[in-house]
Amino acid sequence: MIDAIVIGGAFAGLSAALQLARASRSVLVVDAGQPRNRTSPAAHGVPGWDGVPPADILDRFRADLAGYPTVGILRDRVNGISGRIDAFQVTLDQSDQVEARRIILAHGVRDILPDLPGLSEAWGRTVLHCPYCHGYEVRNRPLAVLAAGPMVAHQAHMLRADWSDDVTLLRNGVEGLDKAALQGAGIRVDDRIPQRVGGANTLKIAFVEGPDMDVAALFVAPRVDLSDTPSDALGVGLADGPMGPYVRTGPMQQTDVPGVFAAGDLATPMWNVNFAVGDGARAGTGCHQSLLFPDFIPALEKEAA
Ligand SMILES: Cc1cc2nc3c(=O)[nH]c(=O)nc-3n(C[C@H](O)[C@H](O)[C@H](O)COP(=O)(O)OP(=O)(O)OC[C@H]3O[C@@H](n4cnc5c(N)ncnc54)[C@H](O)[C@@H]3O)c2cc1C
Missing domain, CATH: 3.50.50.60 (FAD/NAD(P)-binding domain)
Known part of the structure; x- marks a missing residue:
């Protein structure tokens, strides 16, 4: 014992x-x-x-x-x-x-990571969960936030306020977000559906339709x-x-x-x-x-x- x-x-x-x-x-x-x-x-x-x-x-x-x-x-x-x-x-x-x-x-x-091809491979490197932990290293660069849970708007507002003036929220088909409040805070809202992500030092996001997006990091609150x-x-x-x-x-x-x-x-x-x-x-x-x-x-x- x-x-x-x-x-x-x-x-x-x-x-x-x-x-x-x-x-x-x-x-x-x-x-x-x-x-x-x-x-x-x-x-x-x-x-x-x-x-x-x-x-x-x-x-x-x-x-x-x-x-x-x-x-x-x-x-x-x-x-x-x-x-x-x-x-x-x-x-x-x-x-x-x-x-x-x-x-x-x-x-x-x-x-429980979102089921987006390439995301788990980039988790912790260019797909990040926490601005306090990793935001400083990607500050002042283009950032995206994937709607994958209830904290998405909170995360986007945080990043836009203190980490970058170039923040895009990927709505990913999620309803009920306060688009006006997001856009009023200077956050772009992209309605396209992401198809896969990949890349080593920066992250390329491919969508079902339209051009790819390059960001320094994609934030996800799983x-x-x-x-x-x-x-x-x-x-x-x-x-x-x-x-x-x-x-x-x-x-x-x-x-x-x-x-x-x-x-x-x-x-x-x-x-x-x-x-x-x-x-x-x-x-x-x-x-x-x-x-x-x-x-x-x-x-x-x-x-x-
Ligand atoms: C990608 C990523 C990056 C992060 N970066 C930072 C950062 O920069 N700064 C920061 O402060 N925080 C960071 N965090 C948060 C940080 O990782 C956690 O807060 C921290 O690891 C929590 O420690 P823990 O001991 O509670 O759990 P964990 O670190 O998860 O450790 C739990 C341990 O228990 C073991 N275990 C699980 N089940 C069993 C079992 N049945 N039997 C025996 N062992 C078991 C696991 O294998 C693991 O070794 C990050 C989180 C993630 C996801």
């Missing part, structure tokens, strides 16, 4: 594990090795690491943990969880079942999914975010299943490496407090009610 299993060993999970490591608690981090920003050549907006490849940041996080003898990191995938607080059983694809007193969910989310994940298996309570579900957590990242904590992209409607690291640290300390003081989390919840 180990103290905690951390499911997902990227920004949130490794941050959580570090807090438990520093209390000499036994921790196993199980990681399938597919962080969400893996296709991106550089992570931005992360103090001390601005512009550094995500894999290099995570290598350093793992190197930090290597100095703590109570922490193990396993490259594997969790495929099932059962049990309850103080006695969880976790099954893995390739290794034996593990038992733990606490669970920290940090397995991230699955992006919906996300948590089905068939360890969070789903545990049945933790979810909230509805604008881009999809996320795990509801309290002030120490506790979920509504006793003994289960959650951090990172799966536990927030707004995604960012810094948030994942911060919430991971909170989950790690919350988990440690609950191991030491079983009444700690219930008392917090009572106070918040």
Whole structure:
């Protein structure tokens, strides 16, 4: 029986594990090795690491943990969880079942990318999801935004306000957009249907009809999914975010299943490496407090009610 299993060993999970490591608690981090920003050549907006490849940041996080003898990191995938607080059983694809007193969910989310040929190949390079993460590098150049979810107008207005005066919203057949407000803000609205995208340094967008469009980047705010994940298996309570579900957590990242904590992209409607690291640290300390003081989390919840 180990103290905690951390499911997902990227920004949130490794941050959580570090807090438990520093209390000499036994921790196993199980990681399938597919962080969400893996296709991106550089992570931005992360103090001390601005512009550094995500894999290099995570290598350093793992190197930090290597100095703590109570922490193990396993490259594997969790495929099932059962049990309850103080006695969880976790099954893995390739290794034996593990038992733990606490669970920290940090397995991230699955992006549901629009079904546009070429888009997934350019994801993280010239097809981008977040102006804060990648907008600065393409500022003052032609940008497009693909209508693929409820945040499209919001994203177009942001980009037009502070990143470029050349922004085109590709309506992609989506109805109900406030065209007058978009055009009033200086955003072009293109009603043509995109057919495919491609290109290395800039992006060429081909349409069913009419000429191609060249842009520095196409922004897409994809919906996300948590089905068939360890969070789903545990049945933790979810909230509805604008881009999809996320795990509801309290002030120490506790979920509504006793003994289960959650951090990172799966536990927030707004995604960012810094948030994942911060919430991971909170989950790690919350988990440690609950191991030491079983009444700690219930008392917090009572106070918040
Ligand atoms: C293309 C792109 C670029 C981005 N660029 C930036 C940026 O520049 N700056 C920034 O701040 N944010 C950026 N983000 C957001 C950032 O990637 C996320 O906020 C961050 O990765 C969240 O960290 P996390 O630890 O919660 O999840 P993730 O990084 O997604 O890590 C989850 C880990 O859990 C593993 N896992 C999943 N299921 C299981 C399982 N069943 N068993 C075991 N392991 C499992 C995964 O393989 C993965 O390694 C970007 C996002 C995208 C999509």
